[in-house]
Amino acid sequence: MRNFFENIGSKILFFLNYIGSLTLLTFSSLKKMFKIKKKSDVLKYIYEIGAESFPLVGIIAFFTGMVLVMETAHTLKKFGAEMYSGGLVSISMIRELGPVLVALIVAGRVGASIAAEIGVMKITEQIDALRVMAVDPVSYLVSPKVFAGLISLPSLFILSFFISIIGGFFVGVFMVGISSGVFLYQSFKYIGIKDLIVGLIKVIVFSIIIVNVSSYEGLKAYGGAEGVGNASTNAVVSSFFLIILSNLIITGLFYFV
């Protein structure tokens, strides 16, 4: 019985320590974002996080738009309401699917690579070498990535929204037979500025989560190649969990409370 409570207690302490350390790193990286010394690093990371993720995000957004119309148009057709499938695509992509899809793709693709890069630097003492050379590792390694994430993810989100509409348009217009004008009109009729702002708030929060969680996992990596592998896995798993959790909180705050 005592072991059971000790086990629970140590898990709670571990969780609190994790959240505390992650929060400190997040505040520190955001604060130091305004004092980045090598601005060219930000451009490099925008390319890595944003531009290199775009093909995958684009294809998935296109397919998602197609699937949404496929799933809804036939049912709506029974009620003579198939023209509303465009609105369904746009609302679900701007409010929920868009931000979450983009964040999950970037977390899987970039989060693991950030954790591995920083993890290798940690176990090969490159992080210590930075400190000895009076270079703050957060300022040098984390803050430029946070900055790049704040530019890349909202851009990917906006692009994925339009691409999903195009995907839905193809199915809606060429397969279901909705008139192109009606489809496009319905696609933009039901979304407002609030939806766009909430979508942007979500991707901004998600980008901060992805970069900081991945960097944190890299910075606490230990034990050689296995440690780096664990850091990458933990970065993806923790990012996914925190993205879904924060999505729930933000949706609740803006559309439920």
Add this chain to the structure above:
Amino acid sequence: MENIIVVKNLSVKLGGREILKDISFEIEKGSSVVIIGQSGSGKTVLIKTILGIIKSYKGEIYIFGENINRIDEEKLKKIRERIGMVFQNSALFDSLNVWRNVGFYYLYHSDKSEEEIKIMAIEILKKLGLDESVADMMPEELSGGMKKRVSIARCLISQPEILFYDEPTTGLDPITSENLTELIKKIHKDFNTTDITVTHDVKLASKIGERLILIDNGRIVESGTYEELKKKSTHPLIRSYVEIGG
């Protein structure tokens, strides 16, 4: 002679285990001190604690007269700008080529142009016996000995007053190891640095150390010149080397 580093009653715990126990010593400016001990004795932890990379739970460390446990991060950075460290596995930044590794300090801390920094890096590489062609190579293209030299060059470019070496000869063949030992002696003389070397290599310690501090199980057990330790030490690390004619 002025003490450049003072360590008082230092104790460090890692993962709940006490790694360093009540360590005290002073290092004079311009001297070359070797901290010697077997693997796992706490040598690397000691220098990383002195540099503020690992936090101690007890004791005080003074570098250039400043207690590094009681100063803010900015002051600690200023102190670190006057220090260089050669890591056991060189710790070169593998995403940067050699000259960018060597010139990293100035690339990050100064407004000098890349051309200027590259010239400075090549100059220092040449002083350490490396060819200009090495400058554009990536770290993974270098041999172990070359990596150590590049790592030393990266420290020297900022003209540090204190140089730490962590196991400088580990993993090198005997000839490269011998050359590196001579290089460390030459750097100490030419650059007038205060050197602190941690190693388990008694041969290296006997050649470069003006004073040796022997650590065992996280405690200082003996200290003195190599000749003194050779006479009085009963520690197996020293005795085994003396017995083979050291």
